[in-house]
Amino acid sequence: MTTSSSPATAQGSGELMRIEGLQAGYGPVTVLWGVDLVVREGQITALIGSNGAGKSTLMRTISGLIPTRAGRLLWQGREIQHSTPAQVLGMGIAHVPEGRRLFSAMTVEDNLIMGAYLRSGNRAQLARDLERVYEIFPKLAERRTQAAGTMSGGEQQMCAIGRGLMSAPRLLMIDELSLGLSPLLVEQLVEALISLNREGLSILVVEQDVVAALEVSSQAFVMDMGRVVQHGPSDQLLADPAVRRAYLGALAD
Ligand SMILES: Nc1ncnc2c1ncn2[C@@H]1O[C@H](COP(=O)(O)OP(=O)(O)O)[C@@H](O)[C@H]1O
Ligand SMILES: [Mg+2]
Incomplete structure (x- = not known):
């Protein structure tokens, strides 16, 4: 009922x-x-x-x-x-899709920033959130200027999850x-x-x-x-x- x-x-x-x-x-x-x-x-x-x-x-x-x-x-x-x-x-509600769907020619950092596109353009907050993702996945910090598509599958999955986190989901x-x-x-x-x-x-x-x-x-x-x-x-x-x-x-x- x-x-x-x-x-x-x-x-x-x-x-x-x-x-x-x-x-x-x-x-x-x-x-x-x-x-x-x-x-x-x-x-x-x-x-x-x-x-x-x-x-x-x-x-x-x-x-x-x-x-x-x-x-x-x-x-x-x-x-x-x-x-x-x-x-x-x-x-x-953030969705990390099957196959990750990163923008492979874009850098790791730009992919992460894409995850925050709906949030207000507060640069300080964006920088804090990026640092937080880099704390969770230090590998991404090392590779922040690298094209996402050149990373291993696991690193790409970290990037996809990081992108999801950038929307500050519940x-x-x-x-x-x-x-x-x-x-x-x-x-x-x-x-x-x-x-x-x-x-x-x-x-x-x-x-x-x-x-x-x-x-x-x-x-x-x-x-x-x-x-x-x-x-x-x-x-x-x-x-x-x-x-x-x-x-x-x-x-x-
Ligand atoms: N884009 C699509 N167009 C038509 N059928 C689809 C599409 N994506 C999935 N399906 C069909 O929907 C069913 C469920 O698929 P999916 O949701 O991908 O299952 P799972 O993720 O559990 O493996 C399958 O029969 C699949 O062939
Ligand atoms: Mg599936």
């Missing part, structure tokens, strides 16, 4: 974002068939599921890049399913955190995310490595064929025999 939830209620229950019956797709194709999901304030939430399940499509729909066909997207209790990408970013959505990256770099990225989360940033992460995703998150949602088919505390999912069979089969043997 749906009752209209006021922002106060949403805050009280620690809910940052609630998705109800969300449907979306591309042209004649429906991909999301009614997604239900909740992101709680201050948590790392994992989104897992096989290729083609609809994880990227869900993130694109949240970002306003794809129109919502049915259902609701509540941000701090407010309906935002018809917002534009710029409005969504302005509300505090929720950072990262699509495919570790895809194609070396284990050492993945470890550095995960550590950076954990420390950002400790400072209060909420994170929604799509991650192929299900064990890593469940270990780093508090809550997890499993998608299949455009729906959420299972969700719960990550430690419970990690221990769940059905989840282990479906997603960790190769590792369990």
Whole structure:
């Protein structure tokens, strides 16, 4: 049963974002068939599921890049399913897309500055925010004048996350955190995310490595064929025999 939830209620229950019956797709194709999901304030939430399940499509729909066909997207209790990408970013939802999508010919620093394009042109604040990103990812500081496209995949992922942080988000959505990256770099990225989360940033992460995703998150949602088919505390999912069979089969043997 749906009752209209006021922002106060949403805050009280620690809910940052609630998705109800969300449907979306591309042209004649429906991909999301009614997604239900909740992101709680201050948590790392994992989104897992096989290729083609609809994880990227869900993130694109949240970002306003794809129109919502049915259902609701509540941000701090407010309906935002018809917002534009710029409005969504302005509300505090940053999206680090699959494949990173940096401006490869531009410098690292200019890519980072692009992340702040919606914010007021206060140069001192911009400089402080840049320094903060360089503190989190010292590698980016070393390479600030280098063209982003010449860096390793891991460094590019740092730059994409840094660009997301430059919008001063409350929720950072990262699509495919570790895809194609070396284990050492993945470890550095995960550590950076954990420390950002400790400072209060909420994170929604799509991650192929299900064990890593469940270990780093508090809550997890499993998608299949455009729906959420299972969700719960990550430690419970990690221990769940059905989840282990479906997603960790190769590792369990
Ligand atoms: N731009 C697009 N146009 C048409 N279909 C797409 C597009 N992007 C993804 N799809 C389809 O949507 C489904 C879900 O894809 P996606 O959201 O990328 O899944 P995931 O991120 O979980 O791997 C797949 O069947 C895929 O082929
Ligand atoms: Mg994807």
